[in-house]
Structure formats: structure tokens, C-alpha cells
Amino acid sequence: MLSIDPATTEDATAIWGFLQRFATSYAPSREAFGRNYPRLLEGEDSDILVARRSGIAVGYLLAHRSLTLFAGGPILEIIELYVDEAHRGEGIGRALVQAVLDRAWAAGCVEAVVPTRRAEEFYEALGFQPSATYLKLRLLGGGESD
Ligand SMILES: CC(C)(COP(=O)(O)OP(=O)(O)OC[C@H]1O[C@@H](n2cnc3c(N)ncnc32)[C@H](O)[C@@H]1OP(=O)(O)O)[C@@H](O)C(=O)NCCC(=O)NCCS
Numbered sequence: 396m397l398s399i400d401p402a403t404t405e406d407a408t409a410i411w412g413f414l415q416r417f418a419t420s421y422a423p424s425r426e427a428f429g430r431n432y433p434r435l436l437e438g439e440d441s442d443i444l445v446a447r448r449s450g451i452a453v454g455y456l457l458a459h460r461s462l463t464l465f466a467g468g469p470i471l472e473i474i475e476l477y478v479d480e481a482h483r484g485e486g487i488g489r490a491l492v493q494a495v496l497d498r499a500w501a502a503g504c505v506e507a508v509v510p511t512r513r514a515e516e517f518y519e520a521l522g523f524q525p526s527a528t529y530l531k532l533r534l535l536g537g538g539e540s541d
Contacts, residue, residue: 409452417477454478471499
């Protein structure tokens, strides 16, 4: 049985494991994770959702809601989404995105965006459409860049 719930402090170890496999162009720091994960759990405009099969974590999603002027309301930005390799193709990614969209629309969001083309076909299967590409500037010495 699949469940999708807001993450808790008990999910930190599982999410840290997923993060290391999600972040292909970055080398996540355990120290930074330990500092930032609790802040995200408390953030009013952030969602970290965990997918569980029979109680075992099999994927997670991190997204933020940002109030905009141009879109006429908050937009949802899906920042991280990862499903355990052994459970791909079972509808877990779709269920995580649907759950965060349900929360976003209920919170008044008017749009959802994904700042990457990494899983373009997956998102297109969910109804997302290609839009602008991004520009990025990283703090010097802040790690490897895409
Ligand atoms: C992208 C990812 C989250 C998909 O998770 P998943 O649980 O395997 O996806 P689902 O089983 O829910 O698939 C949903 C739909 O997307 C399609 N899909 C999934 N992965 C796909 C791929 N790589 N290429 C094309 N279509 C894909 C499925 O066929 C399915 O379509 P359908 O329902 O019409 O049959 C997973 O492959 C992953 O964790 N990838 C590595 C991290 C990543 O790229 N994250 C996204 C960037 S934020």
C-alpha cells in the first residue's frame, strides 16, 4: 500500500540517502543537510512529502510556494523529486506530484513549475509543458555546477 505524507524528523536518514542519489551535479553535505532539513520541516511555504510502501520510505518531494506579482498569486516550484530505483514505474512519482499539487491549489497557488529538464518526459506525462530555460549563478566555491 502506498501512502504520501508530510516528512518528519524520523524521515531524515531515508531522505539523506535519497538526496545523495538525486543530486547528480552536486555533492550534498551531511552537515548542511542536518542544518537545513529541520528548517524545511518548519517552513510554512515549503512541503517535503514522503512516499511510503508498507511503511518504508520509497521516495520524496521538496517544493516551495512563492508569492508573485506577475502570476497574480503564489506559484509552486518543485525543487527535488526522487523515487527509489527499485520502485520506479509504479506511479509513485506521479502520486508525489499530485499530492503536492493538491496542497498547492488548496493554498491558492496559480501555477506549478519545475526548474529542470532532467525528467521532462515524466512531467509531460503529468500535463506539464516545456517553458523557459533557466540562467544560474552559483556562489564561487559553492560546489560543482550543472
Ligand atoms: C522522474 C521520477 C521521479 C519518476 O518516478 P516514477 O515513480 O518512476 O514515475 P511514475 O511511475 O509515477 O510515472 C508517471 C508517468 O511518467 C512516465 N515516466 C516516468 N519516468 C519516465 C521517463 N524517464 N521517461 C518517460 N516517461 C516517464 C510514466 O510512464 C508514467 O506515465 P503513465 O502514467 O502515462 O504511464 C524517477 O524516475 C526519479 O526519481 N528519477 C531521478 C530523479 C529525477 O530525475 N527527478 C526529477 C527532477 S526534479
